[in-house]
Amino acid sequence: MTSATPAVTPLPLGSAAAGIAPRALRNATTEPVWIQRVLIGVAIAFMTLFLFVPLATVFFEAFKKGIDVYLAAITEPDARSAIKLTLIAAAFSVPMNLIFGVAAAWAITKFDFRGKSLLLTLIDLPFSVSPVIAGLIFVLVFGLQGWMGEWLRDHDLKVIFAVPGIVLATVFVTFPFIARELIPLMQAQGIEQEEAARVLGASGWQIFWRVTLPNIKWALLYGVILCNARAMGEFGAVSVVSGHIRGQTNTMPLHIEIVYNEYQFAAAFAVASLLAALALVTLVVKYVIEQRVKGQRREIGDRSE
């Protein structure tokens, strides 16, 4: 795109700039070196203060009292059941949001229909709802005084202060992630390839598995990773619906809160370090996928030229 512009701008401007030595030209559109250094310094100082120090602190505090304390903290029964519940919540919410995300992206990007922008807004909605309110609305529906409270009690079912409530709250807060990753990419890719496959006689599922999926696999994987990270780390929404029953309805973030409030800082940071490691893995995967997508784009660009 940008490489084509100089050729089509026969303004006197272009020729004037071409007459100037490259070095002088560079000086005219960048800052003096000392300003560059100051700005880089400010940026790094800001990031250090608000990002790197907190991240390093998690691991430093976790191992401060030695590896034995660390291992004991992450293997004690309450911590183990918290880890288990966190894995269960993610095991439900990620596949559910994956199926929804693909379906919504398919409808939105491959078809032109009335009410599309309304659906897009609804998909984004959970992003702007406070996690605490996300928990609250499920209490209003499934809590003892809620819409379905009596019915649930009569049938001896428990949603709030039990695992289903935790899963629901987690599904709500992670709802947009996969759809949001897929929609812009699938929009950019258009529908020509799918249409060609259709004309050649492929069925709907064949089109999806053989044409669409290979095109979106990296974005899909990134959406899943992001959704998973958020599902495992969700605190506010889960905190409202969990009831904080030790060994039963505590997820890892809730376990961290309880242990922290009991002044067992090393134990709290030990469990926190597991989640911080998960966050770092998420960032690494994101970085790798971004590089791949960039590579893919370059390939496509080379081929079309």
Added chain:
Amino acid sequence: MIFSRTLLKRHSVLPGFDLALGLALLYTSLIVLIPLSAAFLKTFTLTWQQFLEATTTPRVVASYRLTFGASFLAALLNAFFGLIVAWVLVRYRFPAKRLIDALVDLPFALPTAVAGIALTAIYAQNGSIGQWLPFKVSFTPLGVWVALVFIGLPFVVRTLQPVLDDLNRELEEAAATLGANRWQTFTQVIFPILMPALLTGFALAFARALGEYGSVIFIAGNMPMISEITPLLIITKLEQYDYAGATAIAVVMLVAAFLLLLVINLLHAWTRKRQGGL
């Protein structure tokens, strides 16, 4: 069948519209629409008078002031430093640049509770940064602000980066040829182009901060009237079984969030128009 006959604007040879849209609508209704409407319907059990009373007691008003004030100031700081970080990451070369770029997303990926306890430890009076500061940060409103700066950090950087990447260098060359110095070029050529994206990033960071709970409650100290944020107040009401009161405050916050969402969408449209116009 029903969707493709009624909603589809153009016939398509591709299959799966009914299934995909049906699934998406069903799921969206069950997970988002019906539960959210519960919040609004619950407030109808209150009279207008009761609603006003529940949402305007001094303690609630103090929490609004803290939540909105600290969120605004945190987004403001993020707008300023976010601009510098985005600029440096797009324009300059320096060691470990890719690593720093990748770590900008850390607040998206790090669970809020983990961020909360880490920030509290750092900014406590015996903490690694807190001990050098002449004033208290943890357990004060200032701590709330620090936590909100942390969680809002990626928004401004990530909305500015693509715009900066696309910025046409010829505009700057033109400004330079016409005799503008670098500062004039920045303030009069570059900054106006960045403005919509900067405002979008600011609004996104502000919106995120308004609802934040996990990272704040550890560092805030949570003293009523002083360092108690609105989401915590909702939880406090819930724990006292005051469902209607909690929901009334939640509805106030939801309306604020939806208004912000509207503003953000308008800003997005403006950004696209600006970029398209170049």
